[in-house]
Amino acid sequence: MIYVVLAFLAISLLLYVLLAGADFGAGIIELFSSKENQAINKKTVYQVMGPVWEANHIWIIILIVILWIAFPHYYNILVLALHIPLTLVLLGITLRGVAFVFRYYDAYKDSSQILYDWMFKTSSLVTPIFLGLTMGGVVSGDIINPSQMENHSFLEVYVHSWFNIFSILTGFFYAALCAFLASVFLIGEVDDTSKSMYMRKASIATIVVVSLGFITLAYGYLSGIAFVVDFISNIWSISAIIVSGILLFPLWKSIKSGRRIISRALAGIQIFFILFAATITHFPKILFTTTGSISIYDQPVPDSVMNVLGISLLVGGVLIIPGLFHLLKSFKLIKLLER
Amino acid sequence: MENIDAARLQMAFTLIFHIVFACIGMVMPFFMVVSHKKWLNTRNPIYLTLTKSWQKGVAIFFVTGAVSGTALSFELGLLWPEFMKHAGPIIGMPFSLEGAAFFVEAVALGFYLYGWKKIPETFHWFTGIIVGISGVMSGILVVSANGWMNAPSGFDYINGEFLNINPVKALFNPAWFTQALHMTLAAFTATGFAVAGIHAYQVYKKRNVELHKKAFKIAITFAAIAAILQPLSGDLSAKDIAERQPVKLAAMEAHYETKKGAPLYIGGIVNNETQEVKYKLEIPNALSFLAFGDFNAEVKGLNDFPKDEQPNVAMVHYAFQTMVGLGTLLMIAGMLFFVAKYKKKSWFNMPKFWLLFALLAPLGFVALEAGWIVTEVGRQPWIIHNIMKTKDAVTPMPGIVFSLYTYIAVYTILTIAVTWLMARQIKFLNSVKTNEA
Numbered sequence: 206m207i208y209v210v211l212a213f214l215a216i217s218l219l220l221y222v223l224l225a226g227a228d229f230g231a232g233i234i235e236l237f238s239s240k241e242n243q244a245i246n247k248k249t250v251y252q253v254m255g256p257v258w259e260a261n262h263i264w265i266i267i268l269i270v271i272l273w274i275a276f277p278h279y280y281n282i283l284v285l286a287l288h289i290p291l292t293l294v295l296l297g298i299t300l301r302g303v304a305f306v307f308r309y310y311d312a313y314k315d316s317s318q319i320l321y322d323w324m325f326k327t328s329s330l331v332t333p334i335f336l337g338l339t340m341g342g343v344v345s346g347d348i349i350n351p352s353q354m355e356n357h358s359f360l361e362v363y364v365h366s367w368f369n370i371f372s373i374l375t376g377f378f379y380a381a382l383c384a385f386l387a388s389v390f391l392i393g394e395v396d397d398t399s400k401s402m403y404m405r406k407a408s409i410a411t412i413v414v415v416s417l418g419f420i421t422l423a424y425g426y427l428s429g430i431a432f433v434v435d436f437i438s439n440i441w442s443i444s445a446i447i448v449s450g451i452l453l454f455p456l457w458k459s460i461k462s463g464r465r466i467i468s469r470a471l472a473g474i475q476i477f478f479i480l481f482a483a484t485i486t487h488f489p490k491i492l493f494t495t496t497g498s499i500s501i502y503d504q505p506v507p508d509s510v511m512n513v514l515g516i517s518l519l520v521g522g523v524l525i526i527p528g529l530f531h532l533l534k535s536f537k538l539i540k541l542l543e544r
Numbered sequence: 545m546e547n548i549d550a551a552r553l554q555m556a557f558t559l560i561f562h563i564v565f566a567c568i569g570m571v572m573p574f575f576m577v578v579s580h581k582k583w584l585n586t587r588n589p590i591y592l593t594l595t596k597s598w599q600k601g602v603a604i605f606f607v608t609g610a611v612s613g614t615a616l617s618f619e620l621g622l623l624w625p626e627f628m629k630h631a632g633p634i635i636g637m638p639f640s641l642e643g644a645a646f647f648v649e650a651v652a653l654g655f656y657l658y659g660w661k662k663i664p665e666t667f668h669w670f671t672g673i674i675v676g677i678s679g680v681m682s683g684i685l686v687v688s689a690n691g692w693m694n695a696p697s698g699f700d701y702i703n704g705e706f707l708n709i710n711p712v713k714a715l716f717n718p719a720w721f722t723q724a725l726h727m728t729l730a731a732f733t734a735t736g737f738a739v740a741g742i743h744a745y746q747v748y749k750k751r752n753v754e755l756h757k758k759a760f761k762i763a764i765t766f767a768a769i770a771a772i773l774q775p776l777s778g779d780l781s782a783k784d785i786a787e788r789q790p791v792k793l794a795a796m797e798a799h800y801e802t803k804k805g806a807p808l809y810i811g812g813i814v815n816n817e818t819q820e821v822k823y824k825l826e827i828p829n830a831l832s833f834l835a836f837g838d839f840n841a842e843v844k845g846l847n848d849f850p851k852d853e854q855p856n857v858a859m860v861h862y863a864f865q866t867m868v869g870l871g872t873l874l875m876i877a878g879m880l881f882f883v884a885k886y887k888k889k890s891w892f893n894m895p896k897f898w899l900l901f902a903l904l905a906p907l908g909f910v911a912l913e914a915g916w917i918v919t920e921v922g923r924q925p926w927i928i929h930n931i932m933k934t935k936d937a938v939t940p941m942p943g944i945v946f947s948l949y950t951y952i953a954v955y956t957i958l959t960i961a962v963t964w965l966m967a968r969q970i971k972f973l974n975s976v977k978t979n980e981a
Contacts, residue, residue, distance in 0.1 A: 262614070263650055273621065274633050274636025277632045295618045296950065299612070302607050310603050313972065506633040518640065
């Protein structure tokens with residue numbers, strides 16, 4: 206049953222990174238756009254993401270709940286060492302969520318929109334950066350093991366674990382990835398004039414993602430971060446990254462020829478390979494402390510807990526996934542029959 | 545401020561905020577679908593306008609409820625890591641099911657909000673019902689997790705370890721039913737009176753009277769039924785607490801000495817040092833009867849428990865009195881509405897009638913918050929009753945007070961913002977002519 210639970214954990218992570226990522230990215234694009242393009246983006250985001258917006262963000266709750274229940278020891282270290290960035294993620298999610306609703310559901314469209322837009326755009330950028338910082342923190346190797354926290358200063362335990370160059374690079378990498386996802390996604394949703402705007406954004410985002418990815422890996426390798434060193438010497442990880450890079454060519458080809466389903470699928474597969482590359486090297490060890498790595502299997506919960514969770518997830522999955530699919534289909538977000 | 549106090553205050557603050565928004569998000573869909581059904585049946589455009597405006601309310605409250613709920617799921621771990629480490633696997637089940645219910649709600653809401661004229665009418669209306677039902681399910685599941693903290697079950701506690709975990713038994717802990725029933729009724733009462741009160745005020749002010757009267761009647765019908773049923777559920781809860789958490793009962797009633805045939809205290813000022821309750825109204829033997837169904841049953845007093853295992857007596861007592869007092873008042877108001885509806889139709893033409901309900905608007909939520917103070921403060925110093933103390937569960941990270949200040953600032957701003965948005969919605973509603981809908 207643990208594999209069912211792990212599968213759901215992986216699916217939730219992938220879907221959160223993808224769907225919420227595209228969502229955050231839409232805000233980032235708006236932040237870096239001209240006034241006119243901002244207005245287009247605002248409208249597009251409402252039409253395209255409005256119906257699925259809330260569902261996109263529930264994956265993080267599923268993710269957290271699975272960690273609590275099935276991997277409490279692992280989760281415990283995360284919430285202790287990464288308290289500050291997680292709190293900031295939380296604030297970002299809160300402000301972004303309310304800004305999104307306020308800007309579309311306020312009874313009057315007046316100057317208060319300026320405030321909502323500003324809140325939406327900035328929190329769209331800040332939240333994924335801190336999410337990326339958290340992910341970077343998990344593997345940067347600067348987390349202090351809880352058993353040794355007492356021997357270290359506040360800064361060492363609660364700040365250096367995530368506020369280091371590698372994590373910061375990861376944070377920006379993830380934010381760029383979000384912008385990339387959003388632009389690829391939105392290209393297929395607009396008319397020809399706006400299309401070129403999103404194409405431009407997509408090309409900029411692609412360049413930024415590739416360069417930041419390269420810089421992050423190079424920095425990690427040169428400064429001897431165990432995770433990166435192992436990553437680069439692991440045949441599976443490096444192949445997955447190379448495949449992900451190669452996929453950029455067919456992706457751009459399909460974007461240019463206007464095949465939106467294929468473009469989206471390719472972008473999704475690329476993210477899948479990046480996550481796969483990041484986890485496969487060390488799995489099941491995916492948390493690095495100053496004294497070594499910690500496995501997600503450490504201090505396992507009893508089978509009774511794992512079984513009930515696995516069954517709940519399977520039942521929930523059967524109930525939800527068809528509904529979700531129907532939702533997407535009803536609003537023509539998945540146009541499978543169309544080229 | 546001590547770290548633990550800051551953590552407790554932050555938790556309290558987030559909960560106080562979340563509960564209001566979650567309740568409205570959970571109950572308003574029912575008002576919305578009733579109005580929607582009336583529109584489908586009568587094709588009276590007023591109902592369409594009303595449905596659409598309530599729908600905006602639902603969307604705003606659903607999201608504020610959802611984000612503050614996400615915040616809570618993070619905070620449980622961030623502020624109480626030691627609690628979550630042990631309790632997470634045991635009470636994870638209601639949370640994972642809640643996640644599922646919440647997902648269903650989000651999908652259904654997506655359909656509902658964007659489905660106008662795009663999906664078949666009846667199916668569209670039905671998705672609204674799904675929103676309501678899954679919302680109530682979420683509420684019940686979360687309260688079940690809270691019930692577990694009051695009535696820990698589904699595991700054996702041996703030498704500081706949680707063994708033989710049975711998540712299903714933990715989900716159906718002895719407190720889940722009474723707590724969930726009491727909370728669901730409270731949500732309907734509080735939201736119903738709040739919504740009805742807002743519309744009553746508009747009627748009182750003679751703005752768009754026909755629409756607001758219709759809105760009032762839908763909301764108050766739910767509220768009145770819930771308020772009238774609530775004392776029964778309260779009685780069940782009291783008996784439950786008397787059995788499982790006698791110290792909480794003693795604090796609720798501010799009873800210091802163990803007594804047979806204990807009286808019920810109404811009101812009064814608690815002096816914890818002299819262990820006296822001054823200026824109270826006393827009903828002989830009533831507490832014994834209410835708690836145990838026997839006028840001469842023994843009720844344990846606070847002095848039978850160690851000093852360091854007693855909650856803040858004054859706070860719990862006052863909160864309890866507030867809850868019961870306001871609950872009774874709302875029950876009477878609910879009855880008044882039914883009298884007006886079936887016997888005294890003329891009351892609907894009296895401005896005083898509308899003013900009365902306008903004044904009652906916030907009281908349901910005050911009672912609801914007071915009720916949570918009774919449950920949560922009354923459980924102290926335990927985070928898991930008789931198993932783990934709150935002070936042993938708190939994060940070792942210093943400086944939580946800064947996080948607390950941030951939260952206070954953000955949530956205060958949000959509360960102001962949402963209130964302002966609602967005022968704008970009503971202003972807008974009063975400016976539309978219903979035939980334009």
